[in-house]
Amino acid sequence: MTMRFSTAAVIGSGIMGHGIALVCARGGVPVTLVDISKDALRAAEQKFRASMMQLVASGMAPADSPERVLAAVRYSSDMEEGVKDADIVFEAVPEKLALKESVYGQLDAFCKPETVFASNTSGIPINTLAALTKRPENFAGTHFFMPAHLIPLVEVIQGDKTATGVIDALMSFLTKLGKSPVHVRVDIPGFIANRLQHALAREAMSLVEKGVASAEDVDMVVKTSLAVRLLFTGPIEQRDFNGLDTHLSIAEYLYPDLENSTVPLLILTEKVRAGNCGIKSGKGFFDWTQEDLAGVAARKNSQLIQVLTLLKNA
Ligand SMILES: NC(=O)c1ccc[n+]([C@@H]2O[C@H](COP(=O)([O-])OP(=O)(O)OC[C@H]3O[C@@H](n4cnc5c(N)ncnc54)[C@H](O)[C@@H]3O)[C@@H](O)[C@H]2O)c1
Numbered sequence: 225m226t227m228r229f230s231t232a233a234v235i236g237s238g239i240m241g242h243g244i245a246l247v248c249a250r251g252g253v254p255v256t257l258v259d260i261s262k263d264a265l266r267a268a269e270q271k272f273r274a275s276m277m278q279l280v281a282s283g284m285a286p287a288d289s290p291e292r293v294l295a296a297v298r299y300s301s302d303m304e305e306g307v308k309d310a311d312i313v314f315e316a317v318p319e320k321l322a323l324k325e326s327v328y329g330q331l332d333a334f335c336k337p338e339t340v341f342a343s344n345t346s347g348i349p350i351n352t353l354a355a356l357t358k359r360p361e362n363f364a365g366t367h368f369f370m371p372a373h374l375i376p377l378v379e380v381i382q383g384d385k386t387a388t389g390v391i392d393a394l395m396s397f398l399t400k401l402g403k404s405p406v407h408v409r410v411d412i413p414g415f416i417a418n419r420l421q422h423a424l425a426r427e428a429m430s431l432v433e434k435g436v437a438s439a440e441d442v443d444m445v446v447k448t449s450l451a452v453r454l455l456f457t458g459p460i461e462q463r464d465f466n467g468l469d470t471h472l473s474i475a476e477y478l479y480p481d482l483e484n485s486t487v488p489l490l491i492l493t494e495k496v497r498a499g500n501c502g503i504k505s506g507k508g509f510f511d512w513t514q515e516d517l518a519g520v521a522a523r524k525n526s527q528l529i530q531v532l533t534l535l536k537n538a
Contacts, residue, residue, distance in 0.1 A: 226393065227340070227393035229312040229393065229397045230254075231254050231255070231256075232248045232255040232310055232312050234256070235258045235303075235307070235316060236258075236315065236317040237258075237265050238316065238318075242257065243371050244372050245297055246372070247368075247402070255297055256299070258302075259299075265300075272293070276289065278526065283533070284532075303334060304333075309336075311340070312339065312340045313335060314342050315327060316344040324343070325356045328356045328357045329356075340393070341363045342365070342366040349383075350363070350364065353383075363390075364380060364383060364386045364390055364391060364394055365381030366378050366379070366380055366381075366394060366405075371525060374525065374528050376404040377405075378404070379405075380394050380395055380406065383411050384411065427482060428442045429491050430483035430485070432491060432509070439510065440510075455531070455535065456538065
């Protein structure tokens with residue numbers, strides 16, 4: 225029998241959880257957002273409103289949708305009450321194994337036996353998390369990307385014991401919610417997107433560390449060439465256009481020279497040790513101290529919406 229997810233719960237209403245809940249609500253699936261912090265739940269409700277208003281203003285959602293979408297979300301700081309009716313539970317609590325273990329203990333106790341658990345973990349192996357539950361066959365990774373209500377990709381990660389029917393059900397559910405799910409068949413560290421992202425970031429930081437170019441210029445190279453092309457052709461299809469013989473010739477002399485450090489580069493670790501962790505601390509590779517950070521985030525989301533509209537019509 226095909227699995228159906230008619231009601232959802234999302235555990236953790238922070239950066240990722242509130243976006244995942246919004247995806248469910250926009251897709252017409254009643255969802256309960258569960259958080260130990262009532263303040264976090266209140267903040268999530270405000271963020272829903274702001275996100276829906278931005279989607280309406282950009283033409284990506286009908287004018288009457290915010291009230292309908294907001295009505296599909298319930299808020300709870302009581303785990304049992306929040307999850308007992310859910311067919312699917314998305315877990316988005318902080319990336320700490322002990323915390324996730326305690327959350328899965330509660331979920332096993334309070335959820336229906338057939339409820340599927342989907343973790344948004346960035347990197348804890350799905351097999352490790354599945355083993356914390358009494359239902360490894362009903363457990364998978366669903367890795368959303370920030371901001372979860374806008375970025376189409378969700379990596380659906382199959383653990384060693386995940387039932388094929390659960391993967392099929394997740395792929396079809398996420399597609400119906402308007403997402404672009406990709407089936408990650410092996411529970412590999414970093415899944416797919418983070419492996420690609422870190423390979424690019426390691427080389428980019430290495431170029432800055434070696435003094436080849438400034439951080440601004442390395443970013444400019446990506447924004448004005450690779451990023452534009454990669455919007456329409458992935459890195460593998462793009463190489464077909466380039467010519468695989470040409471790619472091979474370049475790979476033969478270039479690979480030995482590429483950054484292949486197996487530990488994080490000094491340029492990164494020194495910044496983090498100095499407390500310069502990026503936007504959230506005011507400084508990273510760039511200085512954000514003079515910026516209106518809420519304004520920067522709204523502008524980035526608005527740019528993403530423009531690109532997504534373009535892609536939809538391409
Ligand atoms: N932030 C990102 O860009 C990003 C991207 C992809 C995946 N992830 C992953 O998503 C997960 C969540 O990350 P985040 O950035 O949204 O975290 P976050 O800190 O923004 O939010 C986590 C929320 O969980 C709540 N919480 C903590 N303990 C809880 C409990 N016992 N029960 C219920 N709620 C609880 C917190 O109050 C908080 O509101 C992590 O596994 C992270 O690795 C994050």
